[in-house]
Amino acid sequence: MNNFADILKKETLAIHQQVEKTVIQRIKNVNNLDAYKMLLLDFYRFYKSIEDASLPYLEEGNYPHKPNYQRSRKIIDDLMSMGSEAPAISPLKHPDISSLKEALSAIYVLEGSALGGPYIAKMLEKRGIDQSLSFFMGDGEKGMENWQDFRRHLNELPIQENEKQELIQLVKEVFLSFENQLKTS
Ligand code: HEM
Numbered sequence: 001m002n003n004f005a006d007i008l009k010k011e012t013l014a015i016h017q018q019v020e021k022t023v024i025q026r027i028k029n030v031n032n033l034d035a036y037k038m039l040l041l042d043f044y045r046f047y048k049s050i051e052d053a054s055l056p057y058l059e060e061g062n063y064p065h066k067p068n069y070q071r072s073r074k075i076i077d078d079l080m081s082m083g084s085e086a087p088a089i090s091p092l093k094h095p096d097i098s099s100l101k102e103a104l105s106a107i108y109v110l111e112g113s114a115l116g117g118p119y120i121a122k123m124l125e126k127r128g129i130d131q132s133l134s135f136f137m138g139d140g141e142k143g144m145e146n147w148q149d150f151r152r153h154l155n156e157l158p159i160q161e162n163e164k165q166e167l168i169q170l171v172k173e174v175f176l177s178f179e180n181q182l183k184t185s
Pocket of ligand 1 (some may be wrong): 003008009019020023055108109110111112113114115116117119120163175178
């Protein structure tokens with residue numbers, strides 16, 4: 001298999017299912033806006049930490065489509081629309097990111113996660129949350145197009161055979177860092 005995006009999908013299937021289960025568990029505990037804000041804060045800490053570590057490499061590489069990679073801003077919008085202040089967070093413990101390849105591999109987790117967002121939004125609506133869902137709603141109709149675009153960029157990276165395992169491991173650890181946070185907060 002040479003398509004790096006497909007490799008990541010296959011190799012992270014199990015950890016995706018695990019994190020999905022944990023997120024669903026958390027959603028089941030959302031009964032009011034305060035609990036929803038806590039869930040958003042967890043997503044914020046994860047997205048903001050990975051974005052801050054990754055974006056400098058994307059900027060350095062003059063990488064296109066940057067706006068998509070600042071999803072944490074949408075979380076701030078949602079929190080503020082519920083009357084919260086912009087949160088100060090301590091960065092999440094996550095694997096080191098020190099190249100464009102590592103940065104895009106880490107961003108794979110965030111961009112992929114946005115695909116699950118609309119499902120999360122529906123679950124939250126069923127639990128009575130009817131506002132401030134823009135982050136989870138994601139890119140709407142453009143979602144799949146943006147995702148295919150991102151996959152294409154990922155596949156254009158000149159990744160050598162001997163680099164793949166390390167990058168797969170990094171992606172798994174990025175998933176795990178979120179899983180750990182969701183379970184401990
Ligand atoms: C209730 C929670 C979630 C649900 C229901 C969900 C659902 C989905 C679905 C349906 C897709 C596939 C979309 C498609 O290809 O048509 C997807 C992809 C993906 N999700 Fe989730 N997701 C959830 C949470 C998460 C979280 C929390 C993360 C990351 C921390 C994540 C990471 C990913 C990634 C990386 C992909 C891309 C897989 C690929 O390479 O095709 N998801 N998700």
